[in-house]
Amino acid sequence: MDVGILSVIIFLPMFVAFALLVLPVSAKTTRNFAFLTAIVILFLSFSVYDQFQLSGYMQLREYHKWVESYGIYYSLGIDGFSLIILMLIATLIPCAYLLLWDGRTKGYWVSMLLIQTGICGTLFSQDLILFYFFWEAMLLPVFMIIGMFGTGNRVFSTIKITIYTILGSLFMFVCILYLGVAFFYEFGTWSFELNDIVQITTLTRNEKIWLFFGFMLAFAIKIPLFPFHSWLLETYSNSPTGGVFLLSSIMAKLGVYGIVRFMMPLFPELYIEFAPYFMWLGIFGLLYFGIAALMQVNIKKMFAYSSASHLGFIVTGIFSLNSFGLTGAAYLIIAHAMATGGLFLLVGHMEYNLGIKSIPALGGIAKRAPIFTVFFAIMLLCIVGLPGTNGFVSEFLIILGVFGYSPVAGVVSALTVLVAASFMFWMFQRAILQEGDNDVSKMKDLNFKQIFGLLPIAGFIIAMGIFPEFFLYKIEPTIQHYLHNILEIGAH
Numbered sequence: 001m002d003v004g005i006l007s008v009i010i011f012l013p014m015f016v017a018f019a020l021l022v023l024p025v026s027a028k029t030t031r032n033f034a035f036l037t038a039i040v041i042l043f044l045s046f047s048v049y050d051q052f053q054l055s056g057y058m059q060l061r062e063y064h065k066w067v068e069s070y071g072i073y074y075s076l077g078i079d080g081f082s083l084i085i086l087m088l089i090a091t092l093i094p095c096a097y098l099l100l101w102d103g104r105t106k107g108y109w110v111s112m113l114l115i116q117t118g119i120c121g122t123l124f125s126q127d128l129i130l131f132y133f134f135w136e137a138m139l140l141p142v143f144m145i146i147g148m149f150g151t152g153n154r155v156f157s158t159i160k161i162t163i164y165t166i167l168g169s170l171f172m173f174v175c176i177l178y179l180g181v182a183f184f185y186e187f188g189t190w191s192f193e194l195n196d197i198v199q200i201t202t203l204t205r206n207e208k209i210w211l212f213f214g215f216m217l218a219f220a221i222k223i224p225l226f227p228f229h230s231w232l233l234e235t236y237s238n239s240p241t242g243g244v245f246l247l248s249s250i251m252a253k254l255g256v257y258g259i260v261r262f263m264m265p266l267f268p269e270l271y272i273e274f275a276p277y278f279m280w281l282g283i284f285g286l287l288y289f290g291i292a293a294l295m296q297v298n299i300k301k302m303f304a305y306s307s308a309s310h311l312g313f314i315v316t317g318i319f320s321l322n323s324f325g326l327t328g329a330a331y332l333i334i335a336h337a338m339a340t341g342g343l344f345l346l347v348g349h350m351e352y353n354l355g356i357k358s359i360p361a362l363g364g365i366a367k368r369a370p371i372f373t374v375f376f377a378i379m380l381l382c383i384v385g386l387p388g389t390n391g392f393v394s395e396f397l398i399i400l401g402v403f404g405y406s407p408v409a410g411v412v413s414a415l416t417v418l419v420a421a422s423f424m425f426w427m428f429q430r431a432i433l434q435e436g437d438n439d440v441s442k443m444k445d446l447n448f449k450q451i452f453g454l455l456p457i458a459g460f461i462i463a464m465g466i467f468p469e470f471f472l473y474k475i476e477p478t479i480q481h482y483l484h485n486i487l488e489i490g491a492h
Helices: 005-022 027-051 080-099 106-124 128-137 139-149 154-187 205-222 232-238 241-266 268-294 299-318 323-354 370-384 390-405 407-433 448-466 468-472 476-486
Strands: 059-067 072-078
Touching: 005 027, 005 059, 005 072, 005 106, 027 059, 027 080, 027 106, 072 080, 072 106, 072 128, 080 106, 080 241, 080 323, 080 448, 080 476, 106 128, 106 139, 106 241, 128 139, 128 154, 128 241, 139 154, 139 241, 154 205, 154 232, 205 241, 205 268, 232 241, 232 299, 241 268, 241 299, 241 323, 241 476, 268 299, 268 390, 268 407, 299 323, 299 390, 299 407, 323 370, 323 390, 323 448, 323 468, 323 476, 370 390, 370 407, 370 448, 390 407, 390 448, 390 468, 448 468
Parallel strands: none
Antiparallel strands: 059 072
């Protein structure tokens, strides 16, 4: 069987992880090989980016028999939307390794490698069964990282997120099987390939509605979208830095990706019909989670709600049904992942040095760690949406798109952005700038490896804010394809 570049990107981390697991090597050696693997994946991803043509259709396709008698195939492909998430993953993971360099065990690094395999497999899968396989597979090492290396009531957090995600995934799995059976009854052969499933014409409206919300439940839990967020606070608070980084920066974005990649072509009429409700739900989540963040004194809990707030903004963009909103949502996926991921890594560094998470127990860190403070400020300003950062470009495009769909919703979404500015600047003043009576003498500034790990993130935040067109042109044909060829609506 010919192995394509997408398969290499998926399975190389897994093969390295299993090899390191069985070999009698130290945690340090495991870490070094894991980092080297992430660098190789980064270069392979740049090769994919270079080969990618300006087209809205799937490219670099791989199609091989798997369970042929039931129409299950190993089917891979990549379009502009999945390309930008691939580049995000490939860039962020090696940066995160440099921030997580010391004090981790062999099992920790093996789990990180397995997570990368699951994430990339989910991103490239074109067969619904294959997609579900990777969707579930990427959760197992996350549960291991939280359950084995977390803090506080980590067992409860692991069980809670397990129940939530498995429940949503089972609903999605039932919907996938239903679609496969429907295809068999209509065409006389089995297939779970997305390009085949979209050809089904025998489903009633009620069947489509049930299937639509079955898929939506799985993706809403992953994001998380209100009201499926109750796992969020405990999980983010009790997870180790690497676990929080992966959950907030990468895995949550796969929930958004799933909505666009699968629900839009499978249920285009319902997507348009229910778009206003989900757009307003996203705006409500933006406001609700923003206010909840403002009420927190625990810095990790505050960032957990902050992350959920901006994910609500992304959901608002993908349901705005125009190119501005959808492009802004894609751009905000990158901006939010970089800024939130960077902040969680920096908070992890702060927690490692000081062992405290309470905002009132901090203060005066700027004097002790000026380089740390500069990077913290860059990530924070991206979250706030300061002009010159990719956060501003994304939020501007989403607000423009939402305003084009509904002026009232556009005004409300623009005003709710002020909530993020309020809690971010309040936290920055209290925890970083303002000097108090708290002892932060143990706080160390970033070392060379950590600076080197954060430089690409900070550089992309600024470069994408100043030269957005350079980063947008590869995705624009895909956005137009979703709008014109799938939803069959004109550009706004």
